[in-house]
C-alpha cells in the first residue's frame with residue numbers, strides 16, 4: 125500500500141500543493157516552520173480523519189481562509205483508493221472514500237494503516253495516563269472494530285454514571301440499585317477492554333524489546349507494565365466501596381478509564397530517569413513495534429511517517445535505526461529533516477527508491 129498523489133489546498137501554511145510520491149522514501153527538507161510536519165499531518169488526516177497535532181479541525185485551515193481540502197490517491201492491493209477530506213468553517217467535516225461519504229468516520233479507521241514517530245510522542249512519557257490510554261486504544265481500534273464500539277459504549281456508561289453521581293445527594297437504596305446497573309455494564313464491557321489491551325500489550329512487548337535492544341546495542345534494560353483496576357480480583361466490591369467517594373467527587377474513580385501503562389528504564393520510571401536519547405529510543409521502539417504488530421494484523425504494510433527522527437540520537441543509534449527502516453518490513457516512508465546533508469548519506473545506505481522535496485514557506489519542490 126502506498127500514497128501515490130497528494131493534493132492540498134489551504135491546509136495550515138500550505139496554500140496549494142500537488143505532490144507525486146514514490147513507493148519508497150520521500151524526504152521533506154526545509155528550515156524550521158517551513159511546512160514539513162504540516163504535510164505529514166495531512167497524510168495522517170487521510171488515515172485517521174483528524175490531525176495528529178490539533179484536534180480542532182477549523183484551526184488547521186490556513187489563516188484567513190474558510191476551508192481546507194486534503195486529497196490523496198492510494199494504491200492498495202493493485203486498486204486505487206481516492207480519499208477526500210474537506211473542512212469548511214461552520215460546516216460538518218466531509219470525509220469521502222472513492223467519492224462516497226462515510227456514515228461514520230470510525231468506519232474509515234484501519235483502511236490505511238499508518239504509524240507516525242514525532243517529537244510529539246514525548247507526551248506519551250511526560251504527560252498523564254490519558255495519553256497512554258489514547259495511544260493503546262488508537263492502535264487497537266485500527267485492527268479491531270468491535271473494540272472501538274465497546275470503548276464508545278463504555279465511555280457512554282461512564283458519562284451517564286458521572287452525571288448521575290453529580291446530582292446524587294445521598295447513597296440511598298434506590299441509588300445503590302441504579303449504580304448496580306451501571307457497575308454491571310462497566311464490568312462486562314471493562315473485561316473485554318482489558319482483555320484486548322492485555323493481548324495487544326503482551327504481543328507488542330517482545331517486538332518492542334527486540335527493537336529497543338537493536339537500536340541501543342543492549343545498553344540498558346527497559347520494559348512497560350500494564351496497570352488496570354479491573355485486574356484486581358474483586359473489582360465489583362472495589363466499585364461498590366468507591367461509591368461514597370465517587371458521589372463526593374462527582375465522577376467514577378475506578379474503572380478501565382483509569383488504566384495506565386508504566387514505562388520503565390531499569391526499575392525506574394523513564395519519565396524521571398531516562399536521558400533524552402533513551403526516551404527517544406523508547407518511543408521509537410514502541411512505534412516500530414506497533415508498526416510490525418499492525419503489519420501482521422492488517423496484512424498491509426503501514427505508511428511510516430518519521431518527523432525529525434534523528435534529532436537527539438547518537439550516531440550509533442541513528443545508524444541502527446537507518447538499518448532497521450531500510451529493511452524489507454518497511455515500504456513507503458516519509459522523513460522530515462532540516463539538513464539535506466544528513467539525509468543524502470542515509471538515502472545512499474538504504475537501497476530503496478527515494479525522492480527529495482525541498483520545502484519553503486508551504487511550497488514543495490522536487491529535486
Ligand SMILES: Nc1ncnc2c1ncn2[C@@H]1O[C@H](COP(=O)(O)OP(=O)(O)OP(=O)(O)O)[C@@H](O)[C@H]1O
Nearest residue numbers: 136137156157158159160161162183184185186187
Ligand atoms: N492554520 C494555519 N495557517 C497558517 N499557518 C499555520 C497554520 N497552522 C500552522 N501554521 C504554520 O505552519 C508552520 C509550522 O509548520 P511545520 O510544523 O510543518 O514546520 P516544520 O517545517 O516541520 O518545522 P520544524 O523543522 O521546526 O519542525 C508555522 O509557521 C505555523 O505558524
